[in-house]
Amino acid sequence: QVQLVETGGGWVPAGGSLRLSCAVSGSTTSPYLMTWFRQTPGKEREFVAGIRWASGITDYADSVKGRFTISRDNAKNTVFLQMKSLKSEDTAVYYCAARRGYDMSRYSIAYEYWGQGTQVTVSS
Secondary structure (H helix, E strand, C coil), X not given: CCXXXXXXXXXXXXXXXXXXXXXXXXXXXXXXXXXXXXXXXXCCCEEEEEEXXXXXXXXXXXXXXXXXXXXXXXXXCEEEEEECCCCHHHCEEEEEEEECCCCCCCCHHHCCEECCCEEEEEEC
């Protein structure tokens, strides 16, 4: 089965940058869709960004447009989330999620594979 492992989380000052990585393993083929979600205590898991693996077409939540960039490296079976101009509101556990399909979705229930999450803390 597919395994997703997020790395790159940590502490960063407001206005700073951080790059998250999601390594995909356990499958001979890459998922059609890969996404990043985030969650803070007491809140629902929130869609951040998504990318169609084959075409590279992306989708972003309004809250991160212009600041975050999602990309993928086919050879490394890895998806990245480059985060810039970070705000305190970006503090959360960030999860990599994937699904085998052709339609982009912003709903967490649509994704069958999830990583363990990585904590991102932005100081004010």
